[in-house]
Amino acid sequence: MPSIWLCHQTGSAPDTPPAWLTEPETDALxxxxxxRRREYLTSxxxxxxxxAGASGESSRNCRPISGRPTASETPPGWHLTLSHSHGLSACxxxxxxxxxxDIEPRRRHPRWEKVVQRWFSPVEQAWLLTTGTPADxxxxxxxxxxxxxxxxxGIANNLQTLEIRPGFELYGDQPDTDWRVCSYDCEGFxxxxxxxxxxxxxPQALPGIQLLSPPPDNFDLxxxxxxxxxxxxxxxxxxxxxx
Numbered sequence: 001m002p003s004i005w006l007c008h009q010t011g012s013a014p015d016t017p018p019a020w021l022t023e024p025e026t027d028a029l030x031x032x033x034x035x036r037r038r039e040y041l042t043s044x045x046x047x048x049x050x051x052a053g054a055s056g057e058s059s060r061n062c063r064p065i066s067g068r069p070t071a072s073e074t075p076p077g078w079h080l081t082l083s084h085s086h087g088l089s090a091c092x093x094x095x096x097x098x099x100x101x102d103i104e105p106r107r108r109h110p111r112w113e114k115v116v117q118r119w120f121s122p123v124e125q126a127w128l129l130t131t132g133t134p135a136d137x138x139x140x141x142x143x144x145x146x147x148x149x150x151x152x153x154g155i156a157n158n159l160q161t162l163e164i165r166p167g168f169e170l171y172g173d174q175p176d177t178d179w180r181v182c183s184y185d186c187e188g189f190x191x192x193x194x195x196x197x198x199x200x201x202x203p204q205a206l207p208g209i210q211l212l213s214p215p216p217d218n219f220d221l222x223x224x225x226x227x228x229x230x231x232x233x234x235x236x237x238x239x240x241x242x243x
Contacts, residue, residue, distance in 0.1 A: 002094030005050035007212040009042040018219045045215045050091040059221045098196040100149025102142040112137040119159045127166045140164045142192035150194040170239040179239035186231035
């Protein structure tokens with residue numbers, strides 16, 4: 001069963017890279033400044049804390065593979081997905097490949113109808129533009145983003161590979177029948193996860209969410225405080241192959 005780990009970004013980032021960063025990570029960090037630097041450091045800190053929480057290893061012994069952090073190097077056998085939005089970072093960790101997360105603030109998207117008209121399928125447009133709401137659009141958008149991450153694709157020309165029909169019946173372009181979606185309200189954000197359902201998962205099982213205290217200013221890897229988080233499931237669905 002995957003797990004979701006959240007933390008708010010710190011307000012500052014040290015000039016000297018933390019010693020626990022790998023050489024490729026340090027190189028990537030050197031090209032960033034300001035908010036992007038804080039976001040990058042927070043995500044790398046959160047990856048290690050999420051791997052530690054999922055595996056039971058010390059966070060100092062955890063790190064992702066080089067390049068796009070979609071899996072762990074140590075401890076091996078874990079798969080990762082990241083999302084950032086408006087000062088909140090999220091990392092989901094699971095034992096199976098095919099996992100994607102997206103987070104968006106719950107506030108209204110002022111031009112959501114134009115996005116639907118340009119990028120969504122005719123079926124999606126038919127119901128979203130007549131009976132849909134900004135909240136429905138946001139749920140659909142995060143579902144699509146998480147799906148594209150889980151299936152390893154970018155946004156360009158791929159937004160319709162997951163079709164969301166009235167009642168949030170979900171149909172993807174993958175032949176497998178073990179794809180699952182869960183969405184939550186948490187910390188003023190919509191948090192959406194797409195993942196492959198483990199064979200042992202019960203029908204009502206849901207991935208849990210852990211909210212961590214923000215990284216300290218020096219980004220030390222000591223175990224952070226786990227903060228109380230109020231989260232409410234919004235959507236729980238299987239993704240069916242497209243008919």
